[in-house]
Amino acid sequence: MDDIKKEFKAYFEDEVASKHTPPMQMPEPVSGKKRGKVWENLFLAACILGSLALFTQPSIYDTQLRRMHLPMNKYEAFKEEVPRVLFEGIQYMKNRKGVMND
Amino acid sequence: MSDDSVKELYRKWQREKSERARQDFFSAAWTRYHSRLQVFLTPWLGRGAECEDRVSEILLGAFERIETYNSRYAFSTWIYNLARKRCIDGLRKKRFVTEELAADHGGTGETPESLYMRNEDKRLVGEAINRLSAEDRELVFLYFYEEMKYREIAGITGKPLGTVKFRMSEIRKQMKSELSGSFV
Numbered sequence: 001m002d003d004i005k006k007e008f009k010a011y012f013e014d015e016v017a018s019k020h021t022p023p024m025q026m027p028e029p030v031s032g033k034k035r036g037k038v039w040e041n042l043f044l045a046a047c048i049l050g051s052l053a054l055f056t057q058p059s060i061y062d063t064q065l066r067r068m069h070l071p072m073n074k075y076e077a078f079k080e081e082v083p084r085v086l087f088e089g090i091q092y093m094k095n096r097k098g099v100m101n102d
Numbered sequence: 103m104s105d106d107s108v109k110e111l112y113r114k115w116q117r118e119k120s121e122r123a124r125q126d127f128f129s130a131a132w133t134r135y136h137s138r139l140q141v142f143l144t145p146w147l148g149r150g151a152e153c154e155d156r157v158s159e160i161l162l163g164a165f166e167r168i169e170t171y172n173s174r175y176a177f178s179t180w181i182y183n184l185a186r187k188r189c190i191d192g193l194r195k196k197r198f199v200t201e202e203l204a205a206d207h208g209g210t211g212e213t214p215e216s217l218y219m220r221n222e223d224k225r226l227v228g229e230a231i232n233r234l235s236a237e238d239r240e241l242v243f244l245y246f247y248e249e250m251k252y253r254e255i256a257g258i259t260g261k262p263l264g265t266v267k268f269r270m271s272e273i274r275k276q277m278k279s280e281l282s283g284s285f286v
Binding site for chain 2: 004005007008009010011012013014015016017019020021022024025026027
C-alpha cells in the first residue's frame, strides 16, 4: 500500500508541476469601506422608505404630527421641513456613494 | 513554500498591516495554490486553459474574502474548501450537473496527463485515478498528495467523517485490486 501512496503522490506532483501559474493581479486592499457602507445603505433605505410613506400615506404622518400637540405655526414648519430633510439626506448619500465608487 | 509558511506570512500581514506584507502573503498563496487548485478542481473544470482562468478567478475571489480565514487553522483547509464551493456554485449557475460531469470523467481513452507519464506504473496510476468519480478523486488528492487528515478532508468536502473514512477504505481496496499486478 505504501507503494500506491508513493505512486499517487508522484502522479499528483507531476500533474501540479505541469500546470502553469499565471502572474497574479494583486487584489484590491480591503478597507473600512464595506463597514461604512452598511449603515449608509440602511440610512438611505430608511430615507427612501420615509419618503415613500410621506407620499403614499400622508394621513398617517399628519395624524402623528397632530398627536404631538405642536402650535400650528411649528406644525406647518415641521411638516414642510421633514420631506426636505429626507430629500437632502437621499441626495447626500447618493453623492457620497458616487464619489466612493469613483 | 509550505502551507505553514503561507500561514506565517498571513500572520505577519495581520501584525504589521503593511502593503508589503500583504503582497508577500498573496503572492505566496497564489504561487503555492494556483497549480494545486487546477489539479484539485480538474473533475469540475477539466484540463484546458479555461481551467487556469477559472482558478485565477476563484483564487482572487477567495482573497477578497480573506477576512473569513482564521489563522488558527491550516490555510490549505480554508482555501480548498472555499475554492471547491466557489467552483461548484459557479457550475450550478451555469446549469451544469456535477453528477453528469463526474460520470463523464470516468475516462476511457488517452488523457493529456499521459504525456507526463515517465513510466508504466505512473500511467497505470493515472488511469486508475481517472476512473474514479469526481468526489473520490478529490479525496485521493487531499489524502495522498496534501497528506491531510480525514477530519480536514471532511471539513473541506462537507462530508461526514465516517463517509470519508468509508470512501477512502473503498478506494484503497479498489486501487489495490486494480494495481495489484503492477507494483503492489
